[in-house]
Amino acid sequence: MSVPASRLAAASPARYVSTRGRMPVARFCDVLLGGLAPDGGLVVPQAYPRLTTDELSAMRKLSYADLAFAIISRYVDDIPENDLRSLVHRAYRSEVFGSAEITPLKTLEPGLHLLQLSNGPTLAFKDVAMQLLGEMFEYVLQREGRTLNILGATSGDTGSAAEYAMRGRKGIRVFMLSPHGKMSPFQRAQMYSLQDANIFNIAIRGVFDDCQDIVKAVSGDAAFKSAHQIGAVNSINWARVVAQVVYYFKGYFAATRSNDEQVSFAVPSGNFGNIFAGHIARMMGLPIRNLVMASNENDVLDEFFRSGRYRVRSSRETLQTSSPSMDISKASNFERFVFDLVGRDPAMVARLWREVEDAGGFNIGEAPCWRSVGQYGFVSGRSSHADRLNAIRKVSSQYGVTIDPHTADGINVGLQHREPGVPLICMETALPAKFAETIREALGHDPEVPPGYQGLESRLQRVAIMDPDVEAVKTYIAGRTK
């Protein structure tokens, strides 16, 4: 007995729901500018499109931008195709990413590769998603006659990627808080040397958590938020996740000859956005064997994949490491994976995150759903500072390539899980130039500075230095959003 097709409201990848089940179904542009779903959950597509063998074969021949369109267009049905195509082509240009490949694959030895995700303007992988976000934000805001003031806190990579993606764009301003004197000189120069009139750097006399608290307080003031069109571009933004799916396909096609082959990916992870995009690629039918999740000493996620126990760390327990972009106390995209793991049961997700609120975590190691975790291909591990230094030295001496400390975490854990006959693709999430101190410690010399970045630290800097004072920050914003 078949149900008439008209009776089935087919689940669509271009329709969005909340992991906690209490959001009306939304479309791509509805969720593009938002953060959390109104019920506190995360926005996810109703379904992942499953690609046919023919569709996958057709993708193998595409350029990066065309591949990006082929994948992202599945998740969007409220931007006309031609418009979406030109947004994607504007974001993924060789002038922005240094080559037409956008994310070239570098082979270290047969079966071991580096997927170079860090050739965008800020030399970290976040540019890949953020550049597209810049195009999409400007497009949708103009279409709706709106403006947006992005408020964020950063300890490094995210803030600069957002500023470079949004600089000079119509209808958008960026107010980025960073801890005064706590970022590397290179990271500081990257952000503070921007002279665009729509970019505002605010250095807070305090630590990253102080910046984060101010952002929360300002965004929590509903009247201020709506009067000044305050928005965010945090790591839970759905469009960022979907843009990252593309390079898993790109890496797969570059490392294989036919779609009968499998590969594994090693991913240095923090907020679980990058590797979650890999999970989506795998759900879409890309032949991925393992997704190797690499943590540093802040091993919240490694603990989960080993045991089923998710235990959020306090800020006191969160260590400052030499792979700082992975220093997380909880993993903000992780709820999206758990939604899939528990069979897309929003009531279950809501219950688990209530436990996170009340008890600081949950344990599903004994739950029936845990038995299916293996089918998602995740394996995990963690690295210490010494492991990172060793990996940097080893890759330098064996292959003549200098990797950054985050990439080193990925390679270290990836190699532990490497299997004969399965190509391993390690994600290069930043270039070493951003982390000179650790490179000097590992190799005894400075990392190479890419062309165009020489002398960055001596350029004129533009930053307002302020105390950790919510009202002062509000006054500053209010004075510049008229």
Ligand SMILES: *Cc1c(COP(=O)(O)O)cnc(C)c1O
């Ligand atoms: C953000 C970042 C990571 C972590 O990525 P997630 O998507 O948060 O898991 C790893 N390495 C570098 C260099 C980063 O900037």
